[in-house]
Amino acid sequence: xxxxxxxxxxxxxxxxxxxxxxxxxxxxxxxxxxxxxxxxxxxxxxxxxxxxxxxxxxxxxxxxxxxxxxxxxxxxxxxxxxxxxxxxxxxxxxxxxxxxxxxxxxxxxxxxxxxxxxxxxxxxxxxxxxxxxxxxxxxxxxxxxxxxxxxxxxxxxxxxxxxxxxxxxxxxxxxxxxxxxxxxxxxxxxxxxxxxxxxxxxxxxxxxxxxxxxxxxxxxxxxxxxxxxxxxxxxxxxxxxxxxxxxxxxxxxxxxxxxxxxxxxxxxxxxxxxxxxxxxxxxxxxxxxxxxxxxxxxxxxxxxxxxxxxxxxxxxxxxxxxxxxxxxxxxxxxxxxxxxxxxxxxxxxxxxxxxxxxxxxxxxxxxxxxxxxxxxxxxxxxxxxxxxxxxxxxxxxxxxxxxxxxxxxxxxxxxxxxxxxxxxxxxxxxxxxxxxxxxxxxxxxxxxxxxxxxxxxxxxxxxxxxxxxxxxxx
Amino acid sequence: xxxxxxxxxxxxxxxxxxxxxxxxxxxxxxxxxxxxxxxxxxxxxxxxxxxxxxxxxxxxxxxxxxxxxxxxxxxxxxxxxxxxxxxxxxxxxxx
Numbered sequence: 001x002x003x004x005x006x007x008x009x010x011x012x013x014x015x016x017x018x019x020x021x022x023x024x025x026x027x028x029x030x031x032x033x034x035x036x037x038x039x040x041x042x043x044x045x046x047x048x049x050x051x052x053x054x055x056x057x058x059x060x061x062x063x064x065x066x067x068x069x070x071x072x073x074x075x076x077x078x079x080x081x082x083x084x085x086x087x088x089x090x091x092x093x094x095x096x097x098x099x100x101x102x103x104x105x106x107x108x109x110x111x112x113x114x115x116x117x118x119x120x121x122x123x124x125x126x127x128x129x130x131x132x133x134x135x136x137x138x139x140x141x142x143x144x145x146x147x148x149x150x151x152x153x154x155x156x157x158x159x160x161x162x163x164x165x166x167x168x169x170x171x172x173x174x175x176x177x178x179x180x181x182x183x184x185x186x187x188x189x190x191x192x193x194x195x196x197x198x199x200x201x202x203x204x205x206x207x208x209x210x211x212x213x214x215x216x217x218x219x220x221x222x223x224x225x226x227x228x229x230x231x232x233x234x235x236x237x238x239x240x241x242x243x244x245x246x247x248x249x250x251x252x253x254x255x256x257x258x259x260x261x262x263x264x265x266x267x268x269x270x271x272x273x274x275x276x277x278x279x280x281x282x283x284x285x286x287x288x289x290x291x292x293x294x295x296x297x298x299x300x301x302x303x304x305x306x307x308x309x310x311x312x313x314x315x316x317x318x319x320x321x322x323x324x325x326x327x328x329x330x331x332x333x334x335x336x337x338x339x340x341x342x343x344x345x346x347x348x349x350x351x352x353x354x355x356x357x358x359x360x361x362x363x364x365x366x367x368x369x370x371x372x373x374x375x376x377x378x379x380x381x382x383x384x385x386x387x388x389x390x391x392x393x394x395x396x397x398x399x400x401x402x403x404x405x406x407x408x409x410x411x412x413x414x415x416x417x418x419x420x421x422x423x424x425x426x427x428x429x430x431x432x433x434x435x436x437x438x439x440x441x442x443x444x445x446x447x448x449x450x451x452x453x454x455x456x457x458x459x460x461x462x463x464x465x466x467x468x469x470x471x472x473x474x
Numbered sequence: 475x476x477x478x479x480x481x482x483x484x485x486x487x488x489x490x491x492x493x494x495x496x497x498x499x500x501x502x503x504x505x506x507x508x509x510x511x512x513x514x515x516x517x518x519x520x521x522x523x524x525x526x527x528x529x530x531x532x533x534x535x536x537x538x539x540x541x542x543x544x545x546x547x548x549x550x551x552x553x554x555x556x557x558x559x560x561x562x563x564x565x566x567x568x569x
Contacts, residue, residue: 102551196529209527238534239527298517305514308507316488323489325565327554337566342491354490358500359507361488362476372511377524379517384525416503417510433528457529 003028004165008074008222011168015062015073022062022073026055026117029075033119033166041141042151042161044080045088046120051075054117061115070225072115077167079155080121081128081204082213084108091204092124092154094137095322095329095348105202106237107171107213107230114229119167122157127319128178128206129352130154131422134413137350142409143185145446149406152182155216159186162216169226170216175206176307177401177426179214180438184401184450187440189467191215191223194457195433196241198227199234207314210307210430220439220468227460243458253469254288259394261296264425269403276442276449277400280470284398287469292394296386299428303383306376307427308420309363313373316360319353355416384432387454396466397454399425401438405447425452435460439467441474475505 003025006014014020030048037043058073078084081091083101085108090096104112111118125135133156134140141156143149144164151160155172159182162170172179174192183190191214198213205211213230217223233242260281265274285291324330324344331347334340349357363372390397403424412419429436434457438450451470455463481501485492492500557564 099554100550102547194529195527239529239531241529301513302517305511309511309514320489325556325563327551330556334566337568338489339491340566341489342486345489346491349490354492354496355500355503355507357488357490358481358484358504361484362480362504362508365484365487372514374524375514375517375519377526378519378522379514380525381522382517382519384528415506417506420507431528 002165004032006168007219008071008168008217008225011074012070015058015068018062022055022058022117023052025073026051026075029119029167036164036166039142039147040144040160040164040166041139042122042157042164042166043077043120044090044092044123044138044157047084047087047118050087051117051119054115058115058117069114071111071229073117074168075117075119076111077119077122077158077161077170078108079124079158079170079172081124081173082108082171083202083204084118084121087121089121089204090137091128092126092136092138093348093350093353097137097329099327103202106199106234108202110229122155122161122170124157125154125352126350127204127315127353128154128173128175129315129356131177131181131419132407132409132412133157133182134409135350135352140409143406145187145448146406149408149447150185152185152402152406154178156182158216159183159188159190162186162188162218169218169222171213171230172216173203173211173213174430175210175212175311176430177423179216180401180426180436180450180452181423183216183438184440184448185406187443187448189217189220189223189440190438190450191217191227191460191464192429192436193227193231193460194435195430196239197231197243197435197458197460199237199240201234201236205318207311208318209314210311212430220437220464220471223437224464241458253284256396256466257290257292257394258284259292259294259390259397261294261299261390261397261399263296263300264399266300268424269400270405272444273400273402273404273449276444277398277451280441280451281398283470283473287473294390294394296390296428298379298383298386300424302379303428303431304420304424306379306383307431308359309372309376310380310431312356312360313363314360315353315356316364319349319357322348324348352416380431383428387428387432387434391456396463399452399454401425401450401452405444405449429454433457435463437463437467439470441470476501476508
């Protein structure tokens with residue numbers, strides 16, 4: 001087995017038993033990136049010197065006979081909207097092409113305290129706006145399972161990086177499926193935690209009431225390890241919440257009732273995806289779980305439509321800060337201040353951020369606020385109630401992650417709405433703030449298909465242990 | 475369908491200096507997206523309270539005080555600005 005194929009736990013054991021050094025492990029990944037990333041293009045920035053110096057420190061600790069933390073010496077990557085001090089952070093946008101992060105995001109700070117090795121920053125749709133990573137301001141990333149297809153998005157670089165063994169695990173962010181959908185397309189485990197479980201300090205914001213940092217890993221166990229480190233209360237994010245660390249759970253499948261919402265299997269789903277998801281659910285039934293069909297009437301079509309009002313509204317406010325004055329791209333040909341704003345923003349933002357800023361500005365503008373924004377906040381309440389009602393009858397929910405496997409590059413670029421519809425099963429979870437995981441459960445040819453397991457708020461341990469049952473059995 | 479005049483007005487509010495061609499394209503795209511949103515009108519939301527955040531939030535208060543900032547960090551941050559004069563951000567004239 002190659003070093004880059006190891007899981008976090010295997011790599012940790014190897015380091016502890018001195019089968020290989022942190023430097024050797026780090027170099028194996030850097031070599032892999034150099035060889036494979038020319039085609040896949042998962043990385044926007046490779047932080048070679050930072051990685052090597054971090055690895056060296058871990059080796060010194062091991063040589064001195066000191067205990068090392070679980071993530072010490074394990075090479076990882078972060079989506080390029082998570083700040084790493086003194087490393088360029090672009091959010092996939094030309095407007096931040098030369099922006100240097102002045103501080104560490106809280107999740108990065110926690111990983112650095114563990115002795116993590118940071119290999120680099122991964123490609124993404126501009127400001128996390130997209131479902132294919134083709135909307136990156138720099139270049140598209142390709143799916144390691146089929147280079148003619150997209151890795152999903154917006155955290156496509158992180159998903160492709162883990163799938164191609166160019167990092168042991170990676171961080172991403174999920175506002176409407178941006179972890180779960182690329183995890184499904186690339187065949188890795190993607191965990192989107194409960195809103196508030198992981199501090200968002202140092203995450204470049206898209207839609208603050210929906211954004212959440214999460215993980216891409218090779219196994220469910222690895223997801224639990226990273227989640228335990230990055231989660232919990234942070235004084236620098238007032239929406240973060242104190243949570244207990246997850247201990248090794250012993251899942252009892254016999255006591256579990258799985259809810260299967262019928263709206264997630266309605267028209268539009270690829271029949272081969274449907275078959276794989278249904279057979280995965282059948283397996284849980286054969287292991288003793290009770291299966292119950294339920295209804296979540298607001299959580300697909302209506303949720304996606306409401307999402308595409310609420311998110312752009314928040315976007316239009318969040319992206320107002322990119323004015324070319326404090327940092328980021330600025331125009332060189334302005335007459336006066338207003339012209340400076342108009343030109344700097346027009347030159348710096350790509351098509352998708354512009355579209356969403358426009359949509360949000362429209363939805364919040366005088367005369368439309370009640371009809372769009374307020375109405376959608378009320379629909380958000382209905383979506384939450386849908387889930388509350390469901391969780392009185394069932395413990396967890398299982399659905400497909402996406403209606404199709406990875407699509408071809410270019411396929412959904414012309415019509416923006418067709419790209420939005422790729423996230424039809426994703427939005428409700430963010431609007432309700434719930435935790436969910438994408439677990440690889442099958443393939444169509446080379447193309448992986450993910451099962452979405454949705455849990456109750458702050459019950460990450462439940463979805464992880466239920467996911468692990470499948471992983472161990474199959 | 476959203477009018478061109480309206481698209482122009484929104485672009486100005488959003489401080490996006492779009493060209494005529496871009497405004498035309500934006501008009502078409504926004505119209506098609508807003509068409510999709512029409513389904514939202516079918517939902518009965520009378521007597522439903524709005525939700526702004528999925529978790530119950532409380533205001534977190536702290537003293538508003540100046541903390542010591544690493545002078546190196548300050549220097550690095552200022553270096554990212556478009557124009558600096560005497561440690562202040564400089565902008566173009568408004569009038």
